[in-house]
Amino acid sequence: xxxxxxxxxxxxxxxxxxxxxxxxxxxxxxxxxxxxxxxxxxxxxxxxxxxxxxxxxxxxxxxxxxxxxxxxxxxxxxxxxxxxxxxxxxxxxxxxxxxxxxxxxxxxxxxxxxxxxxxxxxxxxxxxxxxxxxxxxxxxxxxxxxxxxxxxxxxxxxxxxxxxxxxxxxxxxxxxxxxxxxxxxxxxxxxxxxxxxxxxxxxxxxxxxxxxxxxxxxxxxxxxxxxxxxxxxxxxxxxxxxxxxxxxxxxxxxxxxxxxxxxxxxxxxxxxxxxxxxxxxxxxxxxxxxxxxx
Amino acid sequence: xxxxxxxxxxxxxxxxxxxxxxxxxxxxxxxxxxxxxxxxxxxxxxxxxxxxxxxxxxxxxxxxxxxxxxxxxxxxxxxxxxxxxxxxxxxxxxxxxxxxxxxxxxxxxxxxxxxxxxxxxxxxxxxxxxxxxxxxxxxxxxxxxxxxxxxxxxxxxxxxxxxxxxxxxxxxxxxxxxxxxxxxxxxxxxxxxxxxxxxxxxxxxxxxxxxxxxxxxxxxxxxxxxxxxxxxxxxxxxxxxxxxxxxxxxxxxxxxxxxxxxxxxxxxxxxxxxxxxxxxxxxxxxxxxxxxxxxxxxxxxxxxxxxxxxxxxxxxxxxxxxxxx
Numbered sequence: 001x002x003x004x005x006x007x008x009x010x011x012x013x014x015x016x017x018x019x020x021x022x023x024x025x026x027x028x029x030x031x032x033x034x035x036x037x038x039x040x041x042x043x044x045x046x047x048x049x050x051x052x053x054x055x056x057x058x059x060x061x062x063x064x065x066x067x068x069x070x071x072x073x074x075x076x077x078x079x080x081x082x083x084x085x086x087x088x089x090x091x092x093x094x095x096x097x098x099x100x101x102x103x104x105x106x107x108x109x110x111x112x113x114x115x116x117x118x119x120x121x122x123x124x125x126x127x128x129x130x131x132x133x134x135x136x137x138x139x140x141x142x143x144x145x146x147x148x149x150x151x152x153x154x155x156x157x158x159x160x161x162x163x164x165x166x167x168x169x170x171x172x173x174x175x176x177x178x179x180x181x182x183x184x185x186x187x188x189x190x191x192x193x194x195x196x197x198x199x200x201x202x203x204x205x206x207x208x209x210x211x212x213x214x215x216x217x218x219x220x221x222x223x224x225x226x227x228x229x230x231x232x233x234x235x236x237x238x239x240x241x242x243x244x245x246x247x248x249x250x251x252x253x254x255x256x257x258x259x260x261x262x263x264x265x266x267x268x269x270x271x272x273x274x275x276x277x278x279x280x281x282x283x284x285x286x287x288x289x290x291x292x293x294x
Numbered sequence: 295x296x297x298x299x300x301x302x303x304x305x306x307x308x309x310x311x312x313x314x315x316x317x318x319x320x321x322x323x324x325x326x327x328x329x330x331x332x333x334x335x336x337x338x339x340x341x342x343x344x345x346x347x348x349x350x351x352x353x354x355x356x357x358x359x360x361x362x363x364x365x366x367x368x369x370x371x372x373x374x375x376x377x378x379x380x381x382x383x384x385x386x387x388x389x390x391x392x393x394x395x396x397x398x399x400x401x402x403x404x405x406x407x408x409x410x411x412x413x414x415x416x417x418x419x420x421x422x423x424x425x426x427x428x429x430x431x432x433x434x435x436x437x438x439x440x441x442x443x444x445x446x447x448x449x450x451x452x453x454x455x456x457x458x459x460x461x462x463x464x465x466x467x468x469x470x471x472x473x474x475x476x477x478x479x480x481x482x483x484x485x486x487x488x489x490x491x492x493x494x495x496x497x498x499x500x501x502x503x504x505x506x507x508x509x510x511x512x513x514x515x516x517x518x519x520x521x522x523x524x525x526x527x528x529x530x531x532x533x534x535x536x537x538x539x540x541x542x543x544x545x546x547x548x549x550x551x552x553x554x555x556x557x558x559x560x561x562x563x564x565x566x567x568x569x570x571x572x573x574x575x576x577x578x579x580x581x582x583x584x585x586x587x588x589x590x591x592x593x594x595x596x597x598x599x600x601x602x603x604x605x606x607x608x609x610x611x612x613x614x615x616x617x618x619x
Contacts, residue, residue, distance in 0.1 A: 101600050119587065231425060279426070282410045
């Protein structure tokens with residue numbers, strides 16, 4: 001069976017890989033968008049926190065015997081807690097200043113986290129075994145679908161949509177959106193805005209860590225796993241614009257698929273295709289696909 | 295979003311207004327010190343400092359005087375060093391021509407990336423430049439003429455104007471000193487020209503500059519291209535000094551490093567980037583044996599500089615002696 005001169009297995013295989021990458025783009029850009037909406041800070045440490053998530057899952061399994069499912073719950077909580085501490089101690093001191101300082105601070109934090117992990121674990125990857133429940137796969141006739149990969153796509157979709165629902169449909173989400181619009185007024189209504197900001201940062205960081213745990217069995221766990229990914233995610237964020245939560249999710253998955261298809265048709269361009277799309281979007285619609293014109 | 299003060303500027307608008315008559319003396323003093331330095335210190339280390347001083351000063355032209363944070367300046371530094379190395383090795387050009395071709399390449403790339411990047415502002419601008427620089431990095435990784443992971447090695451230093459042999463470190467040092475000093479003085483002149491005054495006006499209050507009739511985007515693009523070209527000059531020179539162009543020069547961590555140099559020395563000061571570059575290159579040099587701790591130290595300096603030391607070293611000194619530096 002052939003399609004456009006490319007074997008169907010290859011095409012669907014790349015499509016699946018694209019969806020997997022898209023799952024991570026979506027999760028990470030969602031976290032970035034949530035944090036940016038509330039704090040007006042681009043969290044450069046997002047990639048490092050994703051890497052921390054993967055590492056903590058690995059450490060939990062190898063040092064403490066915590067299995068994958070507990071890691072899914074515990075690791076985001078732990079990393080989210082470090083996020084809360086970082087926000088209280090450092091980021092909260094920068095709100096009066098230019099937004100760029102937040103970017104510089106979190107960049108410094110990313111360097112620290114990455115450097116520490118590289119010191120103790122070197123640059124090579126550590127394997128994380130797929131939980132037994134999810135090993136194996138389905139033969140769909142036209143391709144082989146590993147169970148774990150299917151689970152990652154589903155889990156990512158569920159988490160993304162749950163986040164979107166929480167922000168759009170719950171009371172807390174309403175406070176959050178209101179505080180994004182007008183923090184002073186919301187504070188005047190007796191809502192503790194600084195606490196809301198802290199929790200938002202913690203939540204965004206926890207999302208990054210969750211993505212890290214999901215990624216651990218697919219990509220090998222290594223200290224630089226987040227640093228290259230985060231730059232692609234930045235491009236995703238620029239393409240989608242950070243005005244909309246749903247926009248971040250759609251752009252993330254969409255660009256993952258585009259990247260996967262590029263790998264199938266023209267592999268040389270697969271690492272740059274997202275940046276090329278970003279250039280085109282900047283020319284045509286500078287505010288981003290879902291962004292509001294500033 | 296917490297309640298903000300009205301000024302959203304990176305730098306106090308009151309800083310660095312007007313020229314000070316001490317500048318010519320400071321430049322002359324620096325030049326004399328740098329002429330004596332290679333007889334006491336290792337020339338190759340000093341050349342490294344000089345190249346990064348020019349690189350950081352070029353970034354500072356954009357960041358300190360126009361308020362645009364480019365997180366992708368490694369693209370220009372790296373591209374120029376590749377082109378310069380390639381020209382010297384494959385085309386057998388003399389070093390000054392190789393450096394010029396590298397600089398020209400950075401200028402063209404700066405025009406392309408700049409034209410796209412200035413369409414977004416503030417924090418988005420930083421992300422866009424970072425993403426484009428990563429794209430350049432991937433191209434450098436895959437292109438046939440860059441040598442992939444190995445880079446371009448064994449670049450000949452050649453003969454300046456076909457006459458002076460530059461294999462001697464000391465001879466090369468004075469050539470690099472001349473190039474870097476030319477770059478620093480050029481940046482100083484740009485900042486203290488009417489054009490530079492407009493740049494500062496845009497930095498301090500963009501909407502007002504627009505309402506006064508300045509075509510802000512043209513100014514931004516012009517300063518972006520100038521900054522990219524000078525960053526390229528630094529990269530092209532470095533390739534000849536170390537006889538090597540590698541992926542390190544084009545990686546995003548290089549972009550971060552040069553931002554740190556500028557921040558640490560003092561954004562929006564003339565000599566700040568020079569001081570910041572000296573400190574960081576010295577740290578890298580003396581801590582080279584500690585592996586990843588260098589990254590950690592850089593990160594810690596970043597955090598401290600942002601939280602407690604935003605004026606930078608030269609900025610603080612400048613405040614003490616009440617003179618712009």
